[in-house]
Amino acid sequence: MTPLKKIKAVVVSPRPDIAALAGRSLPGLNPRVYTGAAGFISAAVSAPPDLAVVDMDLPDISGRDLLLVLRRNAKTSGMLIAAVSWGAKSATEVSAVLDTGADEYFILPKDSALVGPRLANLLAARALRGGDAGAREEKPLKIGRLEVNVVSRTAALKGRELSLTALEFDMLLYFSRNSGRVVSRGTLVQQVWKNELGVNLRSVDKRIEVLRKKLADSGVNISTVFGLGYIFKA
Amino acid sequence: MSRKNSPVKKILVVDDETDYLNIAAGLLEAEGYAVLKAVTGADGLAAAGAGRPDLMVLDIGLPDMSGLEVNRRLKQDPATSAIPVLLFTVRSELDLVKKALASGAVGYTVKPFDPDQFLRDVARYLKS
Numbered sequence: 166m167t168p169l170k171k172i173k174a175v176v177v178s179p180r181p182d183i184a185a186l187a188g189r190s191l192p193g194l195n196p197r198v199y200t201g202a203a204g205f206i207s208a209a210v211s212a213p214p215d216l217a218v219v220d221m222d223l224p225d226i227s228g229r230d231l232l233l234v235l236r237r238n239a240k241t242s243g244m245l246i247a248a249v250s251w252g253a254k255s256a257t258e259v260s261a262v263l264d265t266g267a268d269e270y271f272i273l274p275k276d277s278a279l280v281g282p283r284l285a286n287l288l289a290a291r292a293l294r295g296g297d298a299g300a301r302e303e304k305p306l307k308i309g310r311l312e313v314n315v316v317s318r319t320a321a322l323k324g325r326e327l328s329l330t331a332l333e334f335d336m337l338l339y340f341s342r343n344s345g346r347v348v349s350r351g352t353l354v355q356q357v358w359k360n361e362l363g364v365n366l367r368s369v370d371k372r373i374e375v376l377r378k379k380l381a382d383s384g385v386n387i388s389t390v391f392g393l394g395y396i397f398k399a
Numbered sequence: 400m401s402r403k404n405s406p407v408k409k410i411l412v413v414d415d416e417t418d419y420l421n422i423a424a425g426l427l428e429a430e431g432y433a434v435l436k437a438v439t440g441a442d443g444l445a446a447a448g449a450g451r452p453d454l455m456v457l458d459i460g461l462p463d464m465s466g467l468e469v470n471r472r473l474k475q476d477p478a479t480s481a482i483p484v485l486l487f488t489v490r491s492e493l494d495l496v497k498k499a500l501a502s503g504a505v506g507y508t509v510k511p512f513d514p515d516q517f518l519r520d521v522a523r524y525l526k527s
Contacts, residue, residue: 170520198421202507203500210497224523225500227516229493230509240492352489391425393418396514 187218190281203225215313216245236266306341309384309399315345340397411435411452413443440464459488
C-alpha cells in the first residue's frame with residue numbers, strides 16, 4: 166500500500182475542528198487545508214489530490230454542487246471524496262450526497278471515531294486496484310422504495326420491475342440523479358429529449374403525468390414548482 | 400429571510416431561461432424578498448445601477464455577454480461594486496468554476512438547483 170505520506174490529501178472546510186479531525190484520523194496524512202472551494206479548485210485544476218475530505222457546508226458553493234463539479238470533470242472524477250457535515254442529517258440528505266458521488270459521508274461529531282478506519286479502507290481499496298481510480302462503478306440509485314439501475318436501464322419498485330418506455334426511463338434517471346433539485350421544463354427538453362424537434366413544454370407536462378402514475382406507491386413525488394419546473398424527491 | 404419591521408431586502412435575478420428566472424423569483428418572493436428581474440446582461444447592469452439590489456443572482460450563459468463579464472463590469476463601477484453576486488448556472492466545468500470563484504462572486508450554484516440550499520445561501524450572502 167502506498168505509504169500515507171505519499172498520498173496527496175486535502176481538507177476543504179472552513180471549520181478548523183474538521184481539518185484537525187481529518188489530520189488526526191490518519192497519522193502521516195498531513196492534509197493541505199482549504200477553507201473554501203475557490204482555493205481548492207484552483208489547485209485541483211493542475212494537481213488533483215488522491216483524497217479530498219469535503220465539508221458539505223462551504224462558504225462559496227454547496228458541498229453537493231462541488232461534488233457534481235468534481236465528478237463531472239475528467240481531471241477530478243476519479244478522486245476519492247469523503248463528505249463531512251456537522252450536525253444531524255436526514256437519511257434523504259445522506260443518500261443524496263452519496264448518490265452525487267461521495268465515496269463516504271461522515272456526520273460529525275457522531276461519526277468521528279469512524280473517520281480514520283473508513284478513510285483507511287478507502288485508501289486500501291484504491292491501492293488494491295493498483296492506485297488506479299478506474300471507471301467509477303455506476304451503482305443503482307435508491308430513492309424512496311424505488312431502485313433505478315443505470316447499467317440495466319431498469320427501475321424496480323419493491324423488487325418488481327416497472328414498465329417504462331426508454332424516454333420515461335431517461336426522465337426517471339435524470340430526476341434520480343437530480344433528486345431534491347428544481348428542474349426546469351427547458352432543462353428536461355435539453356437533457357432528456359435532447360432538443361428533439363417538435364417537443365414542446367406541453368409534451369413534457371404530459372409525460373410527467375404518465376410517469377407520476379407509474380411511480381404511484383413508490384414513496385417519491387414529482388412536484389410541480391410554480392408551474393415552471395419539477396422537483397423529484399422522496 | 401426578511402424579518403418583520405426590517406427593510407425588505409431587494410434581490411435582482413438575471414437569467415435568460417425564463418423558467419429558472421421565474422422559479423428563482425417565485426422562491427425569493429415567497430421568502431419575503433423584493434425581486435427585480437432581467438433577461439440580458441445589459442438589462443441586468445442597468446437594473447443593478449438603478450435598483451441597487453442587496454444581492455444579484457446571475458446566470459453565466461446570457462445572450463449578450465457572459466455573466467462573468469457582467470460581474471466584471473459591476474465590480475468596475477463604484478455604484479455597483481459592492482453588490483454581492485451569486486452565480487447561477489447549468490455549467491459545471493472545473494476551469495469555469497475556478498474562474499468564477501476567482502472573479503469576486505460570493506457563490507456558485509449549479510442548476511438544476513436545490514431550492515432549500517438556494518434560499519439558505521441567499522440568506523447567508525445577504526448577512527455577510
